[in-house]
Amino acid sequence: MNTTKDSERSGGEVGGEITRIAFSVPDLRAAIDWWAEETRIGPWFVIERIGRESATYRGRPADAEFAIAVALSGTTMIELIQTLDDNPSVYKEARTRSGYGFHHVGLFRRDVKQLASAYEAAGRSAIFQAEAPGGGNVLFVEGGMAGVGFIELIEDNEAMKKLSGALRQAAESWTGERQVRAFAELLG
Template sequence: MTMLGFGQRVGQIIQMAYVVEDIRASIDWWIKDANTGPWFLLDHFWADDQVYRGESSMADVTIAMGFAGHMCIELIQPLDNNLSVYREIIERRGYGFHHVGLCVADVDAEIAVYEARGYELAFRAKVPTGGAVAYMDGGAANPGFLELIPATPGMDEVFTKFWRASVDWDGSDPVRPFG
């Protein structure tokens, strides 16, 4: 397995994600109570090629990412009421855990592997770090979605930048721009 710049390997879980009602309040909790930061905030993220449950979709979310050790923590706040994997979890069980992110070399190949295991493709969209992510739904017995994250140089660069900022973080400049 290929080692990534932030200490995880391709083929492993690299991210834990939570859907939140108020991203600023959630960031504050992670900083004050979990001593995790800094956080990198993207006020709006949407892709014009979103596909949710086989249909074209348009969900707008705010996201924040920070690192706890070598694990990326992602916070996601939906900004609209459009149908999405985010609203689906909120309606199913409320705010909280949403997905684990698995770094993969080939998203399309892994979609086929997970579909053969009984998973269903719930969401797909291009991401600015290269390629497209896919959210796989394993059914009601699973705690949330499994996100397949493409192991692109852009993803490794961004995640490594965020991880490096967390190493020896002294609490200064706790919320930073994503870009």
């Protein structure tokens, strides 16, 4: 079992602590309701429409839009994604291949570009890149031979730390009220 913490890894070493688990869903509000009722996770912070701007998918400008919701369970962010159109995207690709459900795991890393190069050297190309809500960059790489899902590399920077801190504070103080909130609340 690998117990090396992300902070102990050398630059560009593949892997790291999983900080996000994401699911593709057909109905964002219904999925939020299920998670809140069945797991008591919340509150959920929603971006109603995101995509297109400065994003690339398989080397071309991305033209897809989607909605996302995030909440925290312990130290792991749960992300729900609903596509809003049928344009080519990393989300449509996964849905076409295996339907709705698990989509990707996310790793917060300071060395995202080096890590992407390490994945590339291992034959697993970056297929999606975009600016992250709140600051920084994200990119998705192929999930490997099992093809179960993708790996999202999330730039670990001050903006993301601030966002994560706000999400943690909201989760720790949540008593069930205002289950759905605007993502902008996290950006303060």
